[in-house]
Amino acid sequence: MEAKEILKTHIAKIAVLTDEQFDYFFSHFKKKSFQKGQAIITSGDQVDYEYFVISGCLKSFYINDDLKMFILQFAMPTWWASDYNALYNQTKATINVDCITDAEVLYLTNADREKLCNELHNVENFFRWRTNKGYIATQKRLLSFMNNNVKYRYEELLKLYPELYNIVPKNLIAAYLGVSRETLSRLYNT
Amino acid sequence: MEAKEILKTHIAKIAVLTDEQFDYFFSHFKKKSFQKGQAIITSGDQVDYEYFVISGCLKSFYINDDLKMFILQFAMPTWWASDYNALYNQTKATINVDCITDAEVLYLTNADREKLCNELHNVENFFRWRTNKGYIATQKRLLSFMNNNVKYRYEELLKLYPELYNIVPKNLIAAYLGVSRETLSRLYNT
DNA sequence: CTTCAAATGTGATGTATGTCACACGGCTAC
DNA sequence: GTAGCCGTGTGACATACATCACATTTGAAG
Numbered sequence: 001m002e003a004k005e006i007l008k009t010h011i012a013k014i015a016v017l018t019d020e021q022f023d024y025f026f027s028h029f030k031k032k033s034f035q036k037g038q039a040i041i042t043s044g045d046q047v048d049y050e051y052f053v054i055s056g057c058l059k060s061f062y063i064n065d066d067l068k069m070f071i072l073q074f075a076m077p078t079w080w081a082s083d084y085n086a087l088y089n090q091t092k093a094t095i096n097v098d099c100i101t102d103a104e105v106l107y108l109t110n111a112d113r114e115k116l117c118n119e120l121h122n123v124e125n126f127f128r129w130r131t132n133k134g135y136i137a138t139q140k141r142l143l144s145f146m147n148n149n150v151k152y153r154y155e156e157l158l159k160l161y162p163e164l165y166n167i168v169p170k171n172l173i174a175a176y177l178g179v180s181r182e183t184l185s186r187l188y189n190t
Numbered sequence: 191m192e193a194k195e196i197l198k199t200h201i202a203k204i205a206v207l208t209d210e211q212f213d214y215f216f217s218h219f220k221k222k223s224f225q226k227g228q229a230i231i232t233s234g235d236q237v238d239y240e241y242f243v244i245s246g247c248l249k250s251f252y253i254n255d256d257l258k259m260f261i262l263q264f265a266m267p268t269w270w271a272s273d274y275n276a277l278y279n280q281t282k283a284t285i286n287v288d289c290i291t292d293a294e295v296l297y298l299t300n301a302d303r304e305k306l307c308n309e310l311h312n313v314e315n316f317f318r319w320r321t322n323k324g325y326i327a328t329q330k331r332l333l334s335f336m337n338n339n340v341k342y343r344y345e346e347l348l349k350l351y352p353e354l355y356n357i358v359p360k361n362l363i364a365a366y367l368g369v370s371r372e373t374l375s376r377l378y379n380t
Numbered sequence: 381c382t383t384c385a386a387a388t389g390t391g392a393t394g395t396a397t398g399t400c401a402c403a404c405g406g407c408t409a410c
Numbered sequence: 411g412t413a414g415c416c417g418t419g420t421g422a423c424a425t426a427c428a429t430c431a432c433a434t435t436t437g438a439a440g
Contacts, residue, residue: 062333070336072329085326117318121311128307128318135325136275139262142332143252146260146368149426169387178336180428185389339396359417373397375419381440388435398425407416 003031003054003106010052010078015126025116025123029106034099041083041097049107050082051075056103057167061096061175071176074100074164080130100168150179151187193221193244193296200242200268205316215313218302224289231273231287239297240272241265246293247357251286251365261366264290264354270320290358340369341377 001009007029008022017025029052034040041047043063051058058075060083072095075081083095087110117124144153154177158165164173174184191199197219198212207215219242224230231237233253241248248265250273262285265271273285277300307314334343344367348355354363364374 062337064337068337070333072333084322085330088322088326117315121314124311124314124318125307128314128321131318131321131325132274132278135321135328136278138325138328138332140275142328142335143260143262145332145335147252147254147258171387181388182390182429183427186427189389190391361417370398371418372399372420376397379419380421383440384438386435386437389433391431391433393429395428396426399423401421402419403421404419405417408414410411410413 003104006054006078007052007106011126014129015122017120017122021120021122025120028112028116029108031104031106034103034105036099036102039096039098040081040105041093041095043093043096045093047083047086047093048109050080050084050087050110050113051097052106052108053077053079053081054104054106057100058097058103058105059100059172061098062094063096069175070178071172074161074168074176076161076163100172145178150177150183153177154184154187193294196244196268197242197296201316204319205312207310207312211310211312215306215310218306219296219298221294221296224293224295226289226292229286229288230271230295231283231285233283233286235283237273237276237283238299240270240274240277240300240303241287242296242298243267243269243271244294244296247290248287248293248295249290249362251288252284253286259365260368261362264351264358264366266351266353290362335368340367340373343367344374344377 004026007026011017011022011025031054034056040051040058041060053075055077058079058081059071060073060075060081061069061071063069073079073081075097081097083093083097085091086093086095090110113127117127144156148156154173157173157177170184171181174181177184194216197216201207201212201215221244224246230241230248231250243265245267248269248271249261250263250265250271251259251261253259263269263271265287271287273283273287275281276283276285280300303317307317334346338346344363347363347367360374361371364371367374
């Protein structure tokens with residue numbers, strides 16, 4: 001499927017846009033291909049865009065002072081990714097985004113999103129819905145973090161996103177779960 | 191200050207509404223007083239409302255199978271609270287909300303929020319902004335959870351919300367930080 | 381096919397935090 | 411005033427997980 005079709009189908013699940021409106025909406029996006037391992041947002045950068053994944057898999061992550069990595073999100077097709085804190089508040093990135101596999105994305109500037117939200121009520125409705133979904137999911141993840149042990153969280157993750165098991169190495173899964181790769185390895189061996 | 195004024199000032203920071211628009215918006219809210227300890231949303235209930243705090247302090251929390259409590263949020267004046275997952279998806283509450291102190295709140299049905307968002311573009315803009323802020327804050331908290339130890343998280347919390355220190359007992363702070371009250375107690379004693 | 385780096389497994393040991401048990405002080409209700 | 415509960419402190423012990431070190435496997439590049 002075309003990138004345009006993928007985005008159109010994604011939006012149509014929530015907001016009703018006429019073809020003209022969608023064409024106008026879509027005209028603000030650009031498309032780009034990235035290779036496995038390539039960086040999209042690097043900590044310290046200015047952040048101008050948010051990214052809609054067409055194909056492949058991204059990760060957004062934080063690196064602490066000890067160079068330890070914590071993964072905030074894996075982004076599969078039809079997921080959105082950016083450093084939203086930096087993007088909305090126009091501050092330097094503290095989050096990184098890069099490619100776990102080769103990937104194609106559509107991207108949109110912060111200013112254009114705000115402009116489109118202002119011009120098209122339905123678009124603002126869509127973005128409200130999207131943020132809401134992210135908010136609720138993050139709250140659930142936070143609760144699971146406080147409440148459940150690593151094994152449970154690992155099994156929940158794979159139940160929710162079985163495709164990750166094949167695409168994402170275990171050290172990254174560990175960085176998502178917030179444990180060391182050794183501990184994750186020992187869950188089923190030893 | 192009047193409840194109406196407090197809400198108006200709060201909205202005006204983000205969205206521009208005419209006086210007529212705000213009056214119409216406000217007409218969908220009702221006001222209610224609660225006493226210290228009183229429940230507002232109980233796990234298993236149907237959730238019809240979200241709540242805007244005028245005075246006092248609420249908490250939203252999850253109780254697990256071992257009856258251990260985890261606090262998602264303290265809600266001080268001008269904060270919003272509900273079980274948003276249940277509210278948006280029309281499912282039974284899994285989260286509880288109750289009063290840490292006597293409290294006054296304004297409340298709004300889910301249906302009225304959606305209606306108002308639909309009727310007034312600026313209102314939808316406001317709610318998108320609000321959700322966005324919650325999303326970013328929750329992401330930060332999740333990262334802090336993975337990255338920082340209890341002592342650091344405790345001090346960050348008190349730096350961000352010094353008023354909590356006087357209002358909220360330490361066992362609740364511990365439930366927010368995701369540690370046992372004993373561990374929190376031992377941070378500065380022993 | 382060979383080489384090298386990345387991913388993964390695993391043992392030994394340290395540490396932060398949980399759990400259980402009990403003590404104590406301060407409020408509140410009668 | 412006193413009985414009882416809530417919030418808090420603290421000791422002893424258990425446990426999940428981190429860390430460090432090294433071995434093994436796998437997969438990609440030449």
